[in-house]
Amino acid sequence: MKSLSYLNKYFLKYKWQLLLGVLFIIIQNVLVIEMPELVKDAVNDFQEKIAANETIDNIAWLAFSLAGMYFLLSLTKGIFLFFTRQTIIKVSRYVEYDLKNEIYEHYQKLNFNFYKRNSTGDLLNRISEDVSKVRMYLGPGVMYTVNLVFLFSFIFWRMLSINVELTLWVLTPLPIMSFMVYKVSDRMNKQSERVQREQSKLSSIVQETFSGVRVLKAYGAEEGFNKIFNESNENYLKRNMDLVFTNALFMPTIVFLIGISTTITIFIGGNMYIDGVITNPGVIVQFVMYVNLMTWPFASVGWVTSLIQRAAASQERINEFLKQEPDIVNPTQEVLDFQGNIEFNNVTYTYPTSNITAVKNLSFTINKGETLAILGRTGSGKSSVIHLLMRQFDPQEGEVLIDNKNLKEVNLEEYRKDTGVVPQEVFLFSDSIANNIKFGLTEDRDASQEELDEVTKQAHVYHNIVDFKEGYDTLLGERGVNLSGGQKQRISIARALMRKPKFLILDDCLSAVDTETEEIILSNLKPQIEKNTTLIVSHRVSSIRNADKIIVLDDGEKIEEGTHQSLMQLNGIYAEMYQKQLLEEEESKKQVENN
Numbered sequence: 401m402k403s404l405s406y407l408n409k410y411f412l413k414y415k416w417q418l419l420l421g422v423l424f425i426i427i428q429n430v431l432v433i434e435m436p437e438l439v440k441d442a443v444n445d446f447q448e449k450i451a452a453n454e455t456i457d458n459i460a461w462l463a464f465s466l467a468g469m470y471f472l473l474s475l476t477k478g479i480f481l482f483f484t485r486q487t488i489i490k491v492s493r494y495v496e497y498d499l500k501n502e503i504y505e506h507y508q509k510l511n512f513n514f515y516k517r518n519s520t521g522d523l524l525n526r527i528s529e530d531v532s533k534v535r536m537y538l539g540p541g542v543m544y545t546v547n548l549v550f551l552f553s554f555i556f557w558r559m560l561s562i563n564v565e566l567t568l569w570v571l572t573p574l575p576i577m578s579f580m581v582y583k584v585s586d587r588m589n590k591q592s593e594r595v596q597r598e599q600s601k602l603s604s605i606v607q608e609t610f611s612g613v614r615v616l617k618a619y620g621a622e623e624g625f626n627k628i629f630n631e632s633n634e635n636y637l638k639r640n641m642d643l644v645f646t647n648a649l650f651m652p653t654i655v656f657l658i659g660i661s662t663t664i665t666i667f668i669g670g671n672m673y674i675d676g677v678i679t680n681p682g683v684i685v686q687f688v689m690y691v692n693l694m695t696w697p698f699a700s701v702g703w704v705t706s707l708i709q710r711a712a713a714s715q716e717r718i719n720e721f722l723k724q725e726p727d728i729v730n731p732t733q734e735v736l737d738f739q740g741n742i743e744f745n746n747v748t749y750t751y752p753t754s755n756i757t758a759v760k761n762l763s764f765t766i767n768k769g770e771t772l773a774i775l776g777r778t779g780s781g782k783s784s785v786i787h788l789l790m791r792q793f794d795p796q797e798g799e800v801l802i803d804n805k806n807l808k809e810v811n812l813e814e815y816r817k818d819t820g821v822v823p824q825e826v827f828l829f830s831d832s833i834a835n836n837i838k839f840g841l842t843e844d845r846d847a848s849q850e851e852l853d854e855v856t857k858q859a860h861v862y863h864n865i866v867d868f869k870e871g872y873d874t875l876l877g878e879r880g881v882n883l884s885g886g887q888k889q890r891i892s893i894a895r896a897l898m899r900k901p902k903f904l905i906l907d908d909c910l911s912a913v914d915t916e917t918e919e920i921i922l923s924n925l926k927p928q929i930e931k932n933t934t935l936i937v938s939h940r941v942s943s944i945r946n947a948d949k950i951i952v953l954d955d956g957e958k959i960e961e962g963t964h965q966s967l968m969q970l971n972g973i974y975a976e977m978y979q980k981q982l983l984e985e986e987e988s989k990k991q992v993e994n995n
């Protein structure tokens with residue numbers, strides 16, 4: 401329950417609306433308790449008028465005026481019930497909105513390691529399912545509790561003032577009802593969660609089947625997947641049947657307990673009337689009405705208790721994420737006049753999750769306008785160097801320097817704005833090609849058509865884009881066209897160029913294009929590369945031949961360093977990889993010619 405205290409700041413924020421809501425509840429309940437009183441008086445008045453042999457017109461007039469008053473009371477009560485919901489339930493929706501924004505903004509602040517540790521499903525659940533459960537506490541939870549407190553106080557006071565003994569008899573079954581409803585609600589909630597879990601499993605199977613449909617069909621695995629789906633669907637059905645059973649118990653439990661209360665009221669009240677303790681039989685009707693009025697609020701105690709328990713568990717999960725501090729924060733707002741000088745000084749980095757030392761005592765420098773290339777086999781630590789350069793995480797030993805200043809002390813936001821990264825794994829949004837390319841631009845800058853054409857020509861993807869019917873407006877992703885791996889890589893290059901970066905990082909981003917296209921792109925990029933600092937990471941020698949400096953990584957360590965010529969003369973790993981790749985290239989050219 402302590403976790404819910406986190407929400408107090410929101411109660412404070414919306415205190416006036418909430419207080420107004422409470423006022424509406426009070427007014428509504430003041431009106432409500434007058435309704436049975438009116439009926440009691442009606443019974444009394446009718447009895448007296450009939451006994452006094454009044455004319456039928458007089459009796460009809462009494463009936464008409466009482467009915468009119470009852471109608472007015474009901475209408476006003478309805479209006480205030482509407483106002484109550486318009487305030488308290490609205491506040492719960494506002495808090496839901498605020499909380500979602502707060503969680504989302506916090507997610508954005510957290511770093512790479514956080515996303516590695518937690519699954520996407522978990523992140524999604526906390527911002528959607530858990531927030532919804534918390535909202536139920538803030539809305540219906542608060543509303544029903546406040547309502548019960550006032551309604552019970554008012555009715556209890558009124559009943560006591562009429563007859564203490566009858567009051568105690570009538571109220572006895574209500575706490576039992578609360579307890580039973582709590583038990584049933586708790587069971588229902590647990591079963592609903594099981595249904596939800598089965599539903600998630602079922603959705604995952606369907607999602608996996610459709611996203612991997614090509615592999616599935618190629619391997620003829622339809623039957624196997626049908627079986628998996630059927631089994632999961634059967635579990636879903638079983639869980640739903642359990643829930644249907646408990647749901648079916650809910651209303652009968654309430655109806656049965658109301659029946660008991662009403663029976664007690666009529667029986668005890670009747671006896672009291674016979675004994676002359678009660679003189680007006682209207683009191684019995686009044687008590688029956690009070691019991692009925694209190695039924696749902698009392699039943700809601702059980703429901704709200706289990707709802708609050710679930711909200712507390714959800715808020716605890718939300719707090720767990722909100723409490724996480726980003727490992728890396730922007731240390732300063734000082735304006736950065738980035739020149740483009742980069743240095744790695746004896747840097748070592750070990751991944752805490754796998755204990756793999758991906759970068760070992762690595763040193764290199766890239767001066768403004770230079771191009772450094774990093775070559776290495778798969779798993780040699782190339783991408784880890786880029787993560788360190790982008791300050792996705794900090795090295796355990798050594799330092800990364802930007803214009804001779806430790807990266808840890810540099811305005812990270814500005815440094816990242818000056819840097820253009822083309823990652824190894826391309827990610828394009830389900831949006832138009834133009835918007836994907838303009839993605840990295842700051843809000844105050846839009847790109848002209850000329851700029852778009854320029855960068856797409858440099859990335860050698862312009863001719864593909866204009867071939868599409870919708871051109872730059874072509875939608876990508878599920879709702880649009882699917883691009884080839886090479887086209888995606890080239891759009892990703894155009895996106896990085898659009899930022900006019902002072903430091904361009906190409907992380908093995910030409911792997912999906914043939915060597916000829918690779919050469920065209922690299923020659924197109926020449927003006928950008930010559931003017932600014934560039935890092936090219938690759939396991940293909942052809943991509944990096946012309947770099948000012950090349951380092952070869954193996955198992956996180958620098959094993960060779962030099963230019964293409966000096967490394968060829970060295971006749972080490974670089975020269976070996978070069979010869980091997982040259983041979984492979986010639987082989988594939990021959991094969992193409994023969995075909």
Ligand SMILES: Nc1ncnc2c1ncn2[C@@H]1O[C@H](COP(=O)(O)OP(=O)(O)OP(=O)(O)O)[C@@H](O)[C@H]1O
Nearest residue numbers: 516751753754756758777778779780781782783784
């Ligand atoms: N997030 C991570 N958590 C734990 N270990 C990791 C993580 N990322 C990479 N590693 C490990 O660090 C080592 C270096 O990986 P890295 O991705 O830097 O290599 P790479 O040279 O870029 O490989 P490739 O060319 O295949 O992309 C590998 O052994 C890898 O298993």
